[in-house]
Amino acid sequence: MASSVLPTAPPAVRWRPHAAVLAFGAFAVGTDGFVIAGLLPSVAASLHVSVAAAGQLVTVFSIAYAVFAPVLAVLTASWSRRAVLVAALAVFAVGNAITALAPDYGLVLLSRAIAAAGAALFTATASATAALLAGERERGRAIAIVMFGMTSSLVLGAPLGTVVGDRLDWRATMWLVTALGMLAVPPIALRLPAVAAGATAGLRAFLAPLGDRRVLGVLLTTVVAFTGIYIPYTYISEIFAPATGGGALLAVLLLAFGVAGTAGNLAAGKLADRRGPREVIIAVTLILAVVFVLMPLGRGTIGAAVATTLVAGFLSFSVTTPQQHLLITLARHGAGMVTSLYQSAVYLAVSLSGAVGALGLAGWGAAALPYLAAGLMALTAGLTYLSGRPRTSDGGH
Structure with missing residues (x-):
C-alpha cells in the first residue's frame, strides 16, 4: 500500500x-x-x-x-x-x-x-x-x-x-x-x-522501527562502527606522538583528517545511491580495517602519518551517510525516529571509544589501539553482511 x-x-x-x-x-x-x-x-x-x-x-x-x-x-x-x-x-x-x-x-x-x-x-x-x-x-x-x-x-x-x-x-x-x-x-x-x-502515518508507524530487528541491528552496528572509528581519532596524539612530538604537527593531522572526511562523506552519498548503502558500508569498513592495521607503520614519520590519516579520515566519514541511508530505507514513516536513534548511537560510540581506548592504552600501549579499531571494523562488516539486504517489500506491501 x-x-x-x-x-x-x-x-x-x-x-x-x-x-x-x-x-x-x-x-x-x-x-x-x-x-x-x-x-x-x-x-x-x-x-x-x-x-x-x-x-x-x-x-x-x-x-x-x-x-x-x-x-x-x-x-x-x-x-x-x-x-x-x-x-x-x-x-x-x-x-x-x-x-x-x-x-x-x-x-x-x-x-x-x-x-x-x-x-x-x-x-x-x-x-x-x-x-x-x-x-x-x-x-x-x-x-x-x-x-x-x-x-x-x-x-x-x-x-x-x-x-x-x-x-x-x-x-x-x-x-x-x-x-x-x-x-x-x-x-x-x-x-x-x-x-x-512522522505524522502522515500516525505515531504508531513513527515508532514502528523500534520493533524491527533489522533497524535495531543497524543501530547496534553503528555503535560498533563508530567506537572503532573514534578510538584512533580520540587518541591520535598518542598514536602519532613519535612523528608529531605532540606539537603543531598534530594540528596538521587533525586538519588532514577533517578535510579528507568531508570529501569521503560526499563520495559515500553518491556511492550509496548507486551501489546501495549496505554494500558501501561493508566495503568501506573492510578497507578501513586494513588501513588501521597498517597505521602503526606510519607512527615514526610525519609524511606517513599524514598519508595514513588522510585515508583513514576519508573512509571514516564514508560510513556516516550509508548508515543513515540504510536506516531510513528500513524505517519508512519512522525516519525521524531512526535518525534520532542514529545520533544517540553515534554519541554513545564516542563515549565508548574514550573508555575502550583508555583500557587499550593502559594495557597494550598506543601502538596497539589501531589494531583494536581494526577488529571493530571487521566486526562491523560482518554484522552488516549477516543482516542481509532490505527486503524489496519494504518499498510497499
Missing part, C-alpha cells in the same frame, strides 16, 4: 537548496559541539574551576544529546518538519545564549544540556527531511549534503570559534555559534516545504 512507504518529495521540489540550508544549520550545530574542547582553558579560568571540571561540559553535552535525540523525536512526531527544525534552532540558540551569559559553572552545565537538546533534534530532523525531499533515488546525496555541514564544522567552524575565543573571549564564541544557528532560521521558516514525515 502506498501509505506504508516512506513519503517521497514531488518531482517539482528542488531539494538541493533546502539541503544546503539544512547543511548550514548542521554547520552551526557541529561547531558548537566541537569548539568547546578548544576553549576549555579559558572557560576554566573564567568560571574558576579546573580544566578537568570544564571538560565535563563536553560530557554533559554528549550525554544530553544522546538522551534527548529520540525523546524529542517522539514528542514532535506530529509537527511539520519545518516547525521542528525552527524550534530546534530556537532551543539551540537559547542554550548557547545562556552559556554566554551564565555567571557560574552550574548554570553553564545546564545550558550545555539545553543546547544539546536543540542540536540533537535539529541534526536528526535535518537528515530525515533532506532524504524525504530528495526522494529514494537521491537520498544518499541529500544526507551527504547535510552531513557536509557537520564535517565542515570540524574543519572550519571549530578552528574559527577557537580563534574568536582566543582573540576575544570564550563567551564571544558562544555568541558566534548562536548567531550562526539563527541565520538558518529565516530560510527554513519561509522556504522549506511543510512536510510531515
